[in-house]
Amino acid sequence: MIKRTLYFGNPAYLSMKDRQLVVQKEVTSPGETLSRTRTDISTIPIEDIGVVMLDNPQITLTHPLLNALLANNTAVITCNERHMPSGMLLPLEGNTLQAERYSNQINASVPLKKQLWQQIIQAKIANQAAVLQEKGVDIEPMRYFQRNVRSGDPDNYEGRAAAYYWKNLFDGVVEGEFTRGRFEDDPNNLLNYGYAVLRAVIARSLVGSGLLPTLGIHHRNKYNAFCLADDIMEPYRPYVDRLVLSILNDFDDVSTLTTELKARLLVIPALDVVIDGKSSPLMVASQRTTASLNDCFEGASRKVLHPVIL
Known part of the structure; x- marks a missing residue:
């Protein structure tokens, strides 16, 4: 099965629940700079994900999610201020041999x-x-x-x-x-x-x-x-x-x-x-x-x- 490529270009909070990547939208109230609320958007099975691209400085990932993505051999790509890919995270253990x-x-x-x-x-x-x-x-x-x-x-x-x-x-x-x-x-x-x-x-x-x-x-x-x-x-x-x-x-x-x-x-x-x-x-x-x-x-x-x- 072809793995999915996910692109995140807006502020978001990414976490994991029941082996699902949970995408929550980060919303700042008008006139506020520190207080944010989160709105659930969608969930994606982690086993279906092959590449994740992060292209916004206001994206937050939880540690359990990051570990789950790496365990699934998912390539996590970060982008710089010019929105060009600048880094990549891969698992250290990808094969039993x-x-x-x-x-x-x-x-x-x-x-x-x-x-x-x-x-x-x-x-x-x-x-x-x-x-x-x-x-x-x-x-x-x-x-x-x-x-x-x-x-x-x-x-x-x-x-x-x-x-x-x-x-x-x-x-x-x-x-x-x-x-x-x-x-x-x-x-x-x-x-x-x-x-x-x-x-x-x-x-x-x-x-x-x-x-x-x-x-x-x-x-x-x-x-x-x-x-x-x-x-x-x-x-x-x-x-x-x-x-x-x-x-x-x-x-x-x-x-x-x-x-x-x-x-x-x-x-x-x-x-x-x-x-x-x-x-x-x-x-x-x-x-x-x-x-x-x-x-x-x-x-x-x-x-x-x-x-x-x-």
Whole structure:
């Protein structure tokens, strides 16, 4: 069953009762600053929740609720004053064989990691090519890049493909030449938000498979707590890009992340994804990807299952 993604953008008091997340609206009486009343809004079974996004400084969570969410392997995301995801909370214990799987992951050989990175980049470029093809862009350069990726990608075909991809993806949709970057102009704000949601989904799946999101295959930034999540999400990024492209076709102004725009991006965990010849929601597909990655670390397989945009 696909887990639900919950977004809270208004003041609220979140608690737990009978294994249900209880949402209460925080109401301040006119002219009062300290006195608040709470009005029950709804309840949601905790077992149905996969991601919770907190986007208001006046949201309160009880400790029992937080523990219950973590026990359910729910990713809890907090947003900063710019309403961009800034932090993520995941359980320390996500799998009964966690110690053994950590050991396999830590002891993975360099050749295996290079082969896994080769597969990741090939899958990423293939999906980027599929998105460009939907736009009518010539994808022969992308096919060339994909075919020539070697173990560890020493020739940086990922970077070459990215340059061609971003040059053409938003051509004719945004004014001027698009530059991809965290702090660049829109629609980078949409991409940043979407990737943050995707990152949470992948990190959640890694924890559920008993893997350590911090210890990456290729990403090694010592300040990054989610290096492996950043590795594994690469072939999934084009799904976010395609969603952002559809948003740009529907909205004239995306300079501000409105509630409506966020709602469009929060469907990412439920996007239809084809993996191993079968269609499933992205959140379910990511669990198959991370489970197959664990098989590789254990030596039971040499191939990770990646999503395919047809």
